[in-house]
Amino acid sequence: MSTQGEADASPLDAVAHLLVTPENPPRDIDGMDSERCIALHNAIFLHGWINSGRAAEDFDAQSQTWFGFYGEGDSERFHPSLRAFLHEARVLLPSDYNTPKFFYHVSGLNESADLCMWTNDPEIWDEQDVDRFPTLYATYPTFAGKCDGLVYDQHTHRAIMHFDITDDLLLYPEQPWQKLESVLSVWIEMIQREKVIALHDSVDQDQGWPHDAERDLLDVERLDGEQTPWTMAPWSAIDLKQTLEVWQMAVEMIEQKMGLNGDGSTQTITSNNNTPDDGLIHAVALDLAEIPDGFAHNFLRRARRPRFTFIAPGLRCPSVEDIAIQPFIESRQQNPEDLTNPEPEKVSPILLFRADAIVSSTEGLNGWYQGPYEHTRDFPSGLYLDPCNRGHDMPFEDGCRLILPFEFDRFEDEWAKQSDGSRAEGRDTLYQSGKNPYNYPHAVQLQAFLENVYHNVQSGYWNVDAHGVAGGVEKWKEADSQDHWAQYWVELGPGRYW
Known part of the structure; x- marks a missing residue:
């Protein structure tokens, strides 16, 4: 050569x-x-x-x-x-x-x-x-x-x-x-x-x-x-930029389906805002909630505010009040071992889109619920950004995980799938990759989840009402059905996600 x-x-x-x-x-x-x-x-x-x-x-x-x-x-x-x-x-x-x-x-x-x-x-x-x-x-x-x-x-x-x-x-x-x-x-x-x-x-x-x-x-x-x-790197500028762009697409599609723009057009609002007041959550509120500088802080500060409540079935768009209550950041604060051996490179799980249903048991969580977080009980279901150790060998600060208030039973319908085609079991493996043929295992990136939201709304599979995406958290049970499992699945591969 x-x-x-x-x-x-x-x-x-x-x-x-x-x-x-x-x-x-x-x-x-x-x-x-x-x-x-x-x-x-x-x-x-x-x-x-x-x-x-x-x-x-x-x-x-x-x-x-x-x-x-x-x-x-x-x-x-x-x-x-x-x-x-x-x-x-x-x-x-x-x-x-x-x-x-x-x-x-x-x-x-x-x-x-x-x-x-x-x-x-x-x-x-x-x-x-x-x-x-x-x-x-x-x-x-x-x-x-x-x-x-x-x-x-x-x-x-x-x-x-x-x-x-x-x-x-x-x-x-x-x-x-x-x-x-x-x-x-x-x-x-x-x-x-x-x-x-x-x-x-x-x-x-x-x-x-x-x-x-x-x-x-x-x-x-x-x-x-x-x-x-x-x-x-735990995340990159391209990760952030593309996640903001897909968020913008999903928000505009939901608002269009809601008829919020009388002429059928969508708002033209930049998804790369530079001032704290333009985004979902003010920078001061993020600091008070102890959301560390990084992917989550930048996303929440820059993603445009939607004119509805629910971004996906049963999942609320983050508010200042919701962001302020972070169950796993609080658990680290209360853990004596963590106080005596602080590790600032470790980012706690961050609850991004909250559901009303409460998870009160550690059962059905596949290895995610461990370390300083295993002492937390009665935490909200919803979409979390995964814990990330920035000094670890495979850091993905934009990795996310949907934690549902119910489990997919491995012995029942067995239609809910991970990206590798294997069974999505328990409460936290829907949308995950399973066996990753390209990489060390990591949580699916937030961009992939938001792209799935966009396509489900655009296709009309998910309905909208006056509050945003309709259906409630029970809607996710359709992932375990022969007719609808493909609507709750992320494909990995070149030019997509890995």
């Missing part, structure tokens, strides 16, 4: 036409789309190389192809299309601990000795499948006690992130295996959105990535050298 004279060009811009999107899906071919995957792989590697402060023209000299480095000895194990990929995909010669790694989730293409680490398990694979599932990219101990990585199926030519070798690895469609070009496209999207960031070598671990108020960028810390030069 020639890089001479391209120091000022963006490697990711050069492969923009190859990214998988709803309009540019994977090609239907026999095997891996090697040329597409080679270009996407090498562009990610070169982007990290350049952004860490290295010269583009040095990349070819200090890297090799996989076969160039490891040799042809095991090539008979590989499908011809995978072999073609390994003949052109670059690896870096390991020089020291700070050698740039491939990406945030994976260090690079696996070493030759580890590439086919999935040996035959008679309970899962047939004898002829011993070389079927190479772990193509290796992940880090940061993510798992017994590391695996991106596993590739040489029969279906699909891949899936599988962080721990001890976790179940099930064949498609039990798990949502994806084309390799789709996985690489998602990783490039994360870089383009400044969710995943390659830091310059001059940024030391204590300094972080400088805060930029104009672009809504937080200080982003450098992680331990294991993932050099990559780090992850």
Whole structure:
């Protein structure tokens, strides 16, 4: 791959036409789309190389192809299309601990000795499948006690992130295996959105990535050298901007359906307000409620006020009074351990859209209800922004979770689904991803939930009345029906959500 004279060009811009999107899906071919995957792989590697402060023209000299480095000895194990990929995909010669790694989730293409680490398990694979599932990219101990990585199926030519070798690895469609070009496209999207960031070598671990108020960028810390030069931001300016835009669309659609604009038009009100008085909640009220500076604070301060009460069935738009009563912020304040060991990088769950029904039991909550929050009882149902540890390995400050006052019973209709097609059980897994084939597990982003609101109102599936979206919180039970489950489901994938 020639890089001479391209120091000022963006490697990711050069492969923009190859990214998988709803309009540019994977090609239907026999095997891996090697040329597409080679270009996407090498562009990610070169982007990290350049952004860490290295010269583009040095990349070819200090890297090799996989076969160039490891040799042809095991090539008979590989499908011809995978072999073609390994003949052109670059690896870096390991020089020291700070050698740039491939990406945030994976260090690079696996070493030759580890590439086919999935040996035959008679309970899962047939004898002829011993070389079927190479772990193509290796992940880090940061993510798992017994590391695996991106596993590739040489029969279906699909891949899936599988962080721990001890976790179940099930064949498609039990798990949502994806084309390799789709996985690489998602990783490039994360870089383009400044969710995943390659830091310059001059940024030391204590300094972080400088805060930029104009672009809504937080200080982003450098992680331990294991993932050099990559780090992850809790949220980005694009996350915020697009969430505000979808909120604006949903609000305008509801108001239009309510007939609030006599001529059938919608109001033209910017969704990127700059003064506290323009938004849902005044900045002073947010500070009094101890909503920390970050995604929630910015969203609530800038999202335009609607002229109705209910943004979704039974879920109220936030008011000053509602925002002031945050059950899990209060629980942290009352927790003696948290008072003696404060961790300011931890953001508590924030109740965004409140429902009147109260949740009085921890049953039916799938791992969300823990840590300093497990002592809270009798809290409101509704849509919460998930707790976020900004210093954690997978921070998503805009991740949200709908907590319902009833459970979906796993033994009844079984129509309510997560994005991977698995059962949405309990009270808090509706709209969630289940097995995420691209990323470490995290809560679905608020933008995806609001987009679902918009489409359900636009299509007329959700009715509106004088108070906004009608139906009450019981409406969500329709998610567990054969006729309506698809109205309560978020699709993950390139060009959408991940």
